[in-house]
Amino acid sequence: MSILIIKNADKFYGKNHVVKSLNLEVDDSEFLTILGPSGCGKTTTLRMIAGFETPDKGSIILKGEDITYLPPYKRHVNTVFQNYALFPNMNVSENIAFGLQQQKKDKATVDKKVTEMLAMVRMSNFAKRKPAELSGGQQQRVAIARAVANNPAILLLDEPLGALDLKLRKQMQFELKSLQQQLNYTFIYVTHDQEEALTMSDRIAVMNEGVIDQLGTPEEIYNSPSTEFVAGFIGDINKLSGKVTAQNELVCNGQNIIANTKNIPNGKEAKIFLRPENIFITQSNNGIPGKILQTVFAGTHTKLEIQLSDGNIVHINEPVNSERRYTHGDSIHLEVKQHTAIIFE
Amino acid sequence: MNTTSLKNFLVSFSGIAVLLFLYFPLVVIVLFSFNADTVNSFPIQHFSLKWYSVLFRDDELLQSIGTSISIALISTAVALLIGIPAAYAMHKYDFKGKKLIDKIVLMPITLPGIVTGVAMLSFFPFVGVKISLTAVTFGHITFLCAIVVTQMLARFKRLDPYLEQAAYDLGATPSATFFKVILPNIKTAIIGCVLLCLVLSMDEIPVTFFLIAGNNTLPLEIYAMMRRGITPEVNAISTLIFIFSTTAILLSMRLNKEK
Ligand SMILES: Nc1ncnc2c1ncn2[C@@H]1O[C@H](COP(=O)(O)OP(=O)(O)O)[C@@H](O)[C@H]1O
Ligand SMILES: [Mg+2]
Numbered sequence: 001m002s003i004l005i006i007k008n009a010d011k012f013y014g015k016n017h018v019v020k021s022l023n024l025e026v027d028d029s030e031f032l033t034i035l036g037p038s039g040c041g042k043t044t045t046l047r048m049i050a051g052f053e054t055p056d057k058g059s060i061i062l063k064g065e066d067i068t069y070l071p072p073y074k075r076h077v078n079t080v081f082q083n084y085a086l087f088p089n090m091n092v093s094e095n096i097a098f099g100l101q102q103q104k105k106d107k108a109t110v111d112k113k114v115t116e117m118l119a120m121v122r123m124s125n126f127a128k129r130k131p132a133e134l135s136g137g138q139q140q141r142v143a144i145a146r147a148v149a150n151n152p153a154i155l156l157l158d159e160p161l162g163a164l165d166l167k168l169r170k171q172m173q174f175e176l177k178s179l180q181q182q183l184n185y186t187f188i189y190v191t192h193d194q195e196e197a198l199t200m201s202d203r204i205a206v207m208n209e210g211v212i213d214q215l216g217t218p219e220e221i222y223n224s225p226s227t228e229f230v231a232g233f234i235g236d237i238n239k240l241s242g243k244v245t246a247q248n249e250l251v252c253n254g255q256n257i258i259a260n261t262k263n264i265p266n267g268k269e270a271k272i273f274l275r276p277e278n279i280f281i282t283q284s285n286n287g288i289p290g291k292i293l294q295t296v297f298a299g300t301h302t303k304l305e306i307q308l309s310d311g312n313i314v315h316i317n318e319p320v321n322s323e324r325r326y327t328h329g330d331s332i333h334l335e336v337k338q339h340t341a342i343i344f345e
Numbered sequence: 346m347n348t349t350s351l352k353n354f355l356v357s358f359s360g361i362a363v364l365l366f367l368y369f370p371l372v373v374i375v376l377f378s379f380n381a382d383t384v385n386s387f388p389i390q391h392f393s394l395k396w397y398s399v400l401f402r403d404d405e406l407l408q409s410i411g412t413s414i415s416i417a418l419i420s421t422a423v424a425l426l427i428g429i430p431a432a433y434a435m436h437k438y439d440f441k442g443k444k445l446i447d448k449i450v451l452m453p454i455t456l457p458g459i460v461t462g463v464a465m466l467s468f469f470p471f472v473g474v475k476i477s478l479t480a481v482t483f484g485h486i487t488f489l490c491a492i493v494v495t496q497m498l499a500r501f502k503r504l505d506p507y508l509e510q511a512a513y514d515l516g517a518t519p520s521a522t523f524f525k526v527i528l529p530n531i532k533t534a535i536i537g538c539v540l541l542c543l544v545l546s547m548d549e550i551p552v553t554f555f556l557i558a559g560n561n562t563l564p565l566e567i568y569a570m571m572r573r574g575i576t577p578e579v580n581a582i583s584t585l586i587f588i589f590s591t592t593a594i595l596l597s598m599r600l601n602k603e604k
Contacts (some may be wrong), residue, residue: 052510072513079514085507089529098525099515148517 003028004049004154009058011044011210018044019055020210021200026154026188027203033189035197037205037233042190045207047154047190051075063153067243073102078147079156082163084139086131092142093118099150116325117145120179120319137168144179154186161196189325194234198222206230228344231273237313238279238314240272253288253309259341271344276316278340281326287333290314292326302326306334356446371587378580396581408500408581409566416478416562417546421539427486428493429535433523435494436501451495453488458551461488466555480556485549489542496541496601500534537600548590 004026011019019041026032034042034059047053051072059068067075075128078099086095102108118124121141131139140160147155160176161169177200180187189195197204198218205215207228214226225231232239242252244264252272264270281304293313294305301317304326308314309340314334318326326332381391402407435443445452453461465487508530512522528535550564561569563586572581 050514052513072510073516073518079511081507081511083505083507085505085511087508087511087526087530089526089532098512098517102516102518102521146515 001028002026003063004188005061006045006049007059007061009045009048009055010032011041011048011053014054018210019048021058022210022212024212024215026186026207029184029186031177031187031189031200033192033197033201033204034192034207035191035233038192040207042192042207043115043158046079046158046188046190049154050077050079050156051222061292076153077156078142078150078154079142079158080147080160082159084143086139086142086146086153088131091128092123092134093128095131095142096146096149099146103150105124113149117149120148121145131203136164137172140164140172140326144176148179148183148185152185152229154188155180157187157189159191160189161191169196175304176200198234198316206233208233225342228271228273231342236315237274238274238276238312240274240308240312240314241310242268242270242272244268244343250341255286255288255336257336257341258338260339261343261345264343264345268345273342273344274314274336275340278337279316280335281316281318281324281332282335283333283335287335289331289333292328292330294322294328294331295326308334341344374580375587377577377583378584380577380580383577396577397585400581400585403578405561406563406566406570406578407565408559412478412560413547413563416482416485417543420482420489420546421542423486423537424489424493424542425443425539428490430496431490432494432497432501433527434499445488450491453491458549459555462552462555465552467554476556476558478557478559480558481553481562484544484552484556488549488552489546490543493538496538497534499530500531500601504530533600537597540597540600542595544590544597547586 002025004024006024009019009022010017022041022045024045031106032047036042044053048055051067051070054069059066060066062076087098090098093114096114097110100113105113113122114127117125122143123138123141123145126134126138131142133210134142143160157176161172164283165286166170173196174329176187176189189200196219201218203215203217204221205212206221207213208229214221214230221230221234224233231237240252242250243252244255244261244266246266248258248261248271250259250261250270257272259272261270288308290306290308292304293307296303296305297320298317299320301319304316304318306314306316316334353496376389378396379392379394380389381393381395382389435446462484465480465484466476469483470476474480474483504527508526509522512526513519544571547562548564549562550568553562553565557565563582567579567582
C-alpha cells in the first residue's frame with residue numbers, strides 16, 4: 001500500500017523549473033532513497049512533502065489525505081535536517097520533548113517517551129547536555145530521536161550524514177538502517193552519494209534535473225539502469241561503442257557480445273555500458289585486444305587502465321592474488337561476461 | 346631613524362594624540378569631581394567625596410534622575426514591544442516596500458536631532474499630544490524603535506533559519522515557535538538592546554529639549570546647572586553618568602556579539 005503519493009508535482013523558483021511533473025509512490029515501511037546529483041531538486045521535493053514549499057501544480061497525498069497546502073506543523077511527517085537544527089537553548093531531553101509538548105501530551109507520557117528515545121539512540125548519559133556540548137555524531141542522534149519521538153507517518157532525512165567524517169558516516173548508515181527496520185517506519189532519505197543509497201535502501205528513486213529517471217530496488221538500478229544517466233551515475237561503469245548485428249548480438253572491437261539490445265535495429269551503432277566486474281583479462285587470443293596504460297594498487301585489487309584497439313579506455317579491477325602481474329605497455333585480451341552489458345542507442 | 350620606524354612613530358603618535366584629545370576632558374572631569382575645593386585648579390590640594398554627597402542632597406537633580414529613568418524605562422519597553430515584532434516581520438516576510446523601510450528605518454537617528462525635534466514639536470499638538478513629559482516619551486519611543494529594529498534585524502539575520510523550520514516540523518504553531526524557540530535564542534541580543542536604549546534615552550537632549558514641559562530630564566537639569574557655572578557637583582554627576590553609560594554600552598556590545 002502506498003503511504004505517500006506525489007502526483008504530477010511541479011515546482012518553479014522564478015523561471016527555474018526545479019521539479020518537473022514528478023510522480024512518486026512510497027510504500028508503507030520502506031526505506032526509499034531519492035538519489036541524484038547536487039541541484040537536481042531532491043531537497044525541494046522533500047520540502048514539499050514536509051510542507052516548507054508548496055508545489056505550483058500537482059498534489060501530495062499522505063495516507064489518502066491531500067496535504068498539498070497544509071502548513072508543516074499540521075503534517076504527520078518529521079524531518080532530520082542536514083545541519084540538525086537542534087534548539088541551542090534546550091538540552092538534549094528538552095529537544096526531544098519539544099514535539100510531544102506541542103501535541104499537549106501530559107508530562108508522564110512525555111518523560112516516558114523521552115527516556116525511551118534517549119535509550120534508542122544511546123544518549124541517556126547526555127540527557128542534560130546542551131547541543132553545543134555534543135559531537136557531530138551525537139547531535140545527529142539527538143536530531144533523529146527528536147524527529148522519531150513524534151511517531152511520524154514518514155521520517156524525512158535530507159543528507160543527514162553529509163557533515164560526518166567517512167568512518168562515522170559508515171557506522172551511522174548501519175545504525176539508521178537497523179533503526180528503520182526495528183521501528184518499521186517509512187523513511188524517505190535524500191542523498192547524492194550513490195554508495196550510501198545502494199547499501200541502505202529498499203528502493204531508490206534516481207533523480208536528474210527535476211525528473212525521476214528510474215525507481216527500483218538497488219539491484220534493478222545497478223544491473224539494469226533505464227537511462228544513460230542512471231547507468232553513469234550509479235557505480236563504476238565503462239562506456240564502449242559497437243554495432244548491433246542481430247537481435248541481442250553486437251560487435252565491439254571485432255568481438256561478439258551477447259546482451260539485451262532492446263529494440264535497437266540491426267546495423268545501428270550502440271553504446272555499450274559495462275561494469276568493471278564484468279570484464280576480465282583472458283589468456284586466449286580471441287578477446288578484445290587492448291594495451292595496459294596504467295596500473296594502480298588499491299589494497300584488495302589493482303586498478304588497470306586499458307586502451308582498446310578502437311581508442312576507448314576501460315577500467316577493470318584485477319585481484320591482487322592473481323598469478324599474472326601486468327605493467328604499462330603489456331598487450332592483453334579482454335573477455336566480456338555475457339548478458340551483462342547495458343545497451344543504449 | 347629609518348623611514349619605517351619614523352612612519353610607525355608618526356602613526357602611534359597621532360593615534361595617542363587623538364585618544365588624548367578625546368579622553369583628556371573626561372579624565373579632567375573625573376579628577377576634579379574628587380576635588381574638595383570649589384575652584385577647579387591644578388594641582389588638586391585635597392581629595393574628597395564631598396561633591397558626591399552634595400549631589401545626593403540636591404532634590405531637583407534627584408527628581409530629574411527619576412524623570413529620566415521613568416522616561417527611559419517606559420520608552421524602552423514600548424520600543425521593544427513595537428520593534429521586535431516589526432524586525433521579525435521584516436526578516437521573515439517579503440512585502441512591497443520592504444527595501445524602502447530597510448533604508449528609512451534609521452532616519453530618526455541619522456537626521457539631526459534638531460530636525461526630528463522641530464518636526465515632533467509641530468506634529469504632536471496636531472494629534473492632540475501636549476508638549477509635556479508624555480510628548481518627550483513619545484519622542485524617545487520613535488528613535489528607540491529605529492534602534493531596536495536595526496539591532497534585532499541584524500540578530501535575526503544571524504539566526505539559523507532551520508531552527509524555525511524545525512519547530513514547525515515538530516508541530517509548533519508560529520506563535521509557539523516565536524516564544525519557545527526564537528525568543529530564547531535572541532535573549533542576549535534583547536538585553537544588549539535594552540541597555541543601549543536606556544543609555545540613549547537617558548542621554549538624549551535635542552528631541553527632549555523641544556518637547557519638554559514641567560520637570561527636567563537629567564541632561565537638561567545638568568544643562569541648567571551649568572548656566573550657574575561649572576560647579577564641582579556637575580563634575581560628580583558627569584563622572585557617575587560616564588561610568589554608568591560606559592558599562593552599559595560595553596555590556597551591550599558584548600551581548601550583541603554573542604552567537
Ligand atoms: N529557495 C530557493 N530559491 C531559488 N532557487 C532555489 C531555492 N532552493 C533551491 N533552488 C534551486 O533549485 C534547484 C534545486 O535545488 P535543491 O532542491 O536544493 O537541489 P538538491 O537538494 O538536489 O541539491 C537548484 O538549482 C537550486 O539552486
Ligand atoms: Mg539538497
